[in-house]
Amino acid sequence: MSGIWRVPAALAVLSTVGLAAAILGDGAWDWICWIALSVPLAVCAVKLWRQRPSPRS
């Protein structure tokens, strides 16, 4: 798989696992769901924070 798809594919797998986990049960399943689905959100936040426009420009 080329570099373009490495991160998006990983996030897609995590999203799928996260979405499915909480419907399968409670407790640990919920935690898998919360953690897995938080990763794409965290990636957005980190990318945005690290490349935020500087106040000067």
Next chain:
Amino acid sequence: MTPASLRGWRLVHRWTSLICSVNLLILCVTGLILVFHHEIQHLMGEELDTSYQEGQARLPLDTLVDIAHKSDPAKEPKFISFDPEDPAASYIYLSPPGASDFEGGSWVVLNAFTGSNQVLKPPTETVTGFLLKLHVDLFTGFAGQMFVGVMGLLFVVSTVSGLVVYGPFMKKLAFGLLRFGRGTRIANIDLHNLFGVTTLVWAFVVGLTGAILSFSPLIIGYWQQTEMAAMIGRHHGEALTGPTVAVDRVAEAGLVAFPGKDLAFIAFPGNSYASERHFSVGVRGHTELTQRILSVALVDAGTGTLAEKAETPWYITMLLLSGPFHFGDYGGLPLQIIWAIFTIITGVVTVTGFVVWLKRPRARTAPAATFSERKA
């Protein structure tokens, strides 16, 4: 991919997105609030009193039906629905005699332990009811609901086509590169690509399940007219003239037919979910997954005996399972918060995508041809 097919996918992505964008923003804003509808109802004092003593027995169903009926004697009880999360909440539907659908009637909500009648405001007079109506059908009934469903399908096509055009576009760009300070269009393209591709699976699932839920009247109608009609047709279907058996006996017959399951609903004879002479009893399992899947028993209204039982077909199961994956209500408050953030990001993807289109270069020969044009 050939340049021609890439151009085709670009067109598909542009137009499916543009057509659904306004509706999608409405869905994002209303949906964002509706994710927390339980919490809002709690704050507004609109939630039900479902308190009961430990060890207290539930009232017989017949008592509950009587209480509901007395509150509006001109109408007849047609349907009882039970809340899987709350044993005290029973919803009883009353409608004018002869009416088989859910038009022109009213819901009575009773505490199943105390029998106290919880007068509900009409949904459109509550905050969440208003937002839900706007979300589901834009206040235009069935036609609006079908419109929103089609918009949902366009959104699904937009996510898929967006993924297809993402690859060629990102060929020489690092994942998540954000180029602020290179002009509005490039900044919006980068935000759109990063947010769009990271939330793609969530957006696809929520869009698709939303479209399925929009088309639920058609899906349920098909089931009623095919499998349910066939099930009912195998038994003598003339209307019962004498008295019907007790509702508790009907419930018992349904529960015996499916050992270990809980009541989900009971439809009375004459309702569109039952026949002229049968009750239908819907049951569900206990787990997070199986409590959302129904099975149905047909119970003779004159004798209280089981006429037939059946699992619901795959498309009804698909419809029932679309609920949690659209509402995000199956993993507690943390999942609701995650759902809300995804919703906000989807709104940002919609707006940035729209800005990219607004700022499109007017002529391909323009000296300031942008990056995406050069890539194409």
